[in-house]
Amino acid sequence: MLEVIIISSIKVLTVxxxxxxxxxxxxxxxxxxxxxxxxxxxxxxxxxxxxxQPIADAIKLMFKEDLVPDRVERTLYTLAPILSFVPSxxxxxxxxxxxxxxxxxxxxxxxxxxxxxxxxWVFMITGFGVYGVVLAGWSSGSKWSLLGGIRSxxxxxxxxxxxxxxxxxxxxxxxxxxxxxxxxxxxxxxxxYIFRQPLxxxxxxxxxxxxxxxxxxxxxxxxxxxxxxYHTEYSSMRFASFFVGEYANMLAASAxxxxxxxxxxxxxxxxxxxxxxxxxxxxxxxxxxxxxxLPRFRYDQLMNFxxxxxxxxxxxxxxxxxxxxxxxxxxN
Amino acid sequence: MKGLLASVxxxxxxxxxxxxxxxxxxxxxxxxxxxxxxxxxxxxxxxxHYLERYDDGTERCVCCGLCAAACPxxxxxxxxxxxxxxxxxxxxxxxxxxxxIFCGFCEEACPEEAIFLGQEYEFAGDTRESFILTKxxxxxxxxRKDSPFKKILRRVRKAYGIAxxx
Numbered sequence: 001m002l003e004v005i006i007i008s009s010i011k012v013l014t015v016x017x018x019x020x021x022x023x024x025x026x027x028x029x030x031x032x033x034x035x036x037x038x039x040x041x042x043x044x045x046x047x048x049x050x051x052x053q054p055i056a057d058a059i060k061l062m063f064k065e066d067l068v069p070d071r072v073e074r075t076l077y078t079l080a081p082i083l084s085f086v087p088s089x090x091x092x093x094x095x096x097x098x099x100x101x102x103x104x105x106x107x108x109x110x111x112x113x114x115x116x117x118x119x120x121w122v123f124m125i126t127g128f129g130v131y132g133v134v135l136a137g138w139s140s141g142s143k144w145s146l147l148g149g150i151r152s153x154x155x156x157x158x159x160x161x162x163x164x165x166x167x168x169x170x171x172x173x174x175x176x177x178x179x180x181x182x183x184x185x186x187x188x189x190x191x192x193y194i195f196r197q198p199l200x201x202x203x204x205x206x207x208x209x210x211x212x213x214x215x216x217x218x219x220x221x222x223x224x225x226x227x228x229x230y231h232t233e234y235s236s237m238r239f240a241s242f243f244v245g246e247y248a249n250m251l252a253a254s255a256x257x258x259x260x261x262x263x264x265x266x267x268x269x270x271x272x273x274x275x276x277x278x279x280x281x282x283x284x285x286x287x288x289x290x291x292x293x294l295p296r297f298r299y300d301q302l303m304n305f306x307x308x309x310x311x312x313x314x315x316x317x318x319x320x321x322x323x324x325x326x327x328x329x330x331x332n
Numbered sequence: 333m334k335g336l337l338a339s340v341x342x343x344x345x346x347x348x349x350x351x352x353x354x355x356x357x358x359x360x361x362x363x364x365x366x367x368x369x370x371x372x373x374x375x376x377x378x379x380x381h382y383l384e385r386y387d388d389g390t391e392r393c394v395c396c397g398l399c400a401a402a403c404p405x406x407x408x409x410x411x412x413x414x415x416x417x418x419x420x421x422x423x424x425x426x427x428x429x430x431x432x433i434f435c436g437f438c439e440e441a442c443p444e445e446a447i448f449l450g451q452e453y454e455f456a457g458d459t460r461e462s463f464i465l466t467k468x469x470x471x472x473x474x475x476r477k478d479s480p481f482k483k484i485l486r487r488v489r490k491a492y493g494i495a496x497x498x
Contacts, residue, residue, distance in 0.1 A: 033357065035361070036357045036358075038356075039360075039361045039363070041361050041365060292353045293353040309339075
């Protein structure tokens with residue numbers, strides 16, 4: 001029993017540290033890639049190729065004054081960054097990052113917790129993310145923050161439906177809710193669910209972008225109109241929590257997309273963990289690519305797109321997949 | 333129906349937009365790693381002034397005052413003096429960079445080819461005094477390498493058939 005606890009603790013610690021480091025370096029990756037897309041160089045001064053930039057940013061944010069405006073609701077104001085930061089990390093609890101392996105004579109599973117309702121856990125936890133944003137917007141006592149929070153809640157509620165529906169196809173085909181088993185089923189490249197559920201993948205990723213409040217769905221932040229939206233009034237590490245939360249959310253969405261659609265850690269030649277990282281990196285690249293390409297949606301366009309395009313398509317996808325599974329008697 | 337078709341068409345064309353950003357990602361950035369790398373300046377760029385010497389090291393400037401007269405911003409101040417050979421030279425020659433508009437009229441007015449506007453453009457300062465360009469800052473080093481500027485000058489002289497004045 002003690003052995004299990006120790007192994008799990010080490011695994012949790014490793015995953016948290018790796019995810020947080022990846023978050024920090026995602027900011028650099030994003031700045032670099034977007035810069036190159038715009039014919040700029042991006043960060044270059046901190047270290048070679050700007051590699052120390054995330055560390056410099058972290059130090060700067062830690063030493064900045066933690067400013068709390070007068071008219072905030074203290075409790076919620078303090079709670080909001082935590083609420084947006086913690087759920088994004090919790091998603092990684094069920095994401096299988098490697099096959100089972102043996103380390104120093106101990107058998108280690110490649111996932112922190114192989115929950116039999118892993119997929120549901122992911123969607124429950126990502127649903128929590130909206131509270132951080134909404135409460136931050138509400139408790140800041142500023143009109144920009146409030147507008148950002150309201151936009152975000154409307155957006156997240158609208159896209160949550162399609163988000164959830166987009167993976168129903170995969171679940172129907174996989175006949176399980178456990179992430180580990182879903183990965184186990186995608187053992188050859190042709191059995192990756194992206195090939196059997198291409199529409200599902202596109203819907204999932206689109207909704208994931210909306211759920212993580214990223215461009216082109218970054219209505220809640222909207223620097224140009226809302227001066228930063230829900231995190232306008234935050235500074236120092238509280239602001240950093242939102243920032244890290246956003247990037248951890250992106251990483252989580254990429255990891256879930258990789259697990260459900262791209263075969264998780266499955267892949268030839270390279271070790272499983274490398275495959276997983278490559279796939280997550282691919283997801284992050286698409287996130288950044290989207291930001292570098294598309295302009296922000298207008299509010300009505302956003303709602304129209306969510307309810308009139310994504311939702312019917314997700315329903316259609318579910319229906320067709322259900323029909324096929326029924327006709328083939330669930331034995332495909 | 334028409335709107336729907338338009339939307340579908342837009343969605344079909346969307347990958348083209350993504351290809352544009354992807355393509356541009358591999359192009360050479362237009363900005364550069366500034367203090368470490370610099371864009372070469374145009375040969376006729378009008379930067380910070382400098383005073384030329386003859387090849388033997390004596391100053392070209394004879395303090396005739398034509399540059400000060402030509403100066404539209406009234407930025408040049410000079411005081412003449414004579415050396416031991418009885419030649420006129422400028423004892424004080426100051427350009428107020430806060431007044432100077434870098435038009436290059438002084439350079440054009442100069443009959444002795446003494447004053448030039450060089451390539452230097454980084455001369456920010458903290459005090460007003462630091463913007464008074466004095467003679468000791470302006471005069472070129474005596475034994476010096478042939479500057480790229482001088483090469484260009486020689487080429488220009490050659491092109492216009494002007495003899496090297498001594």
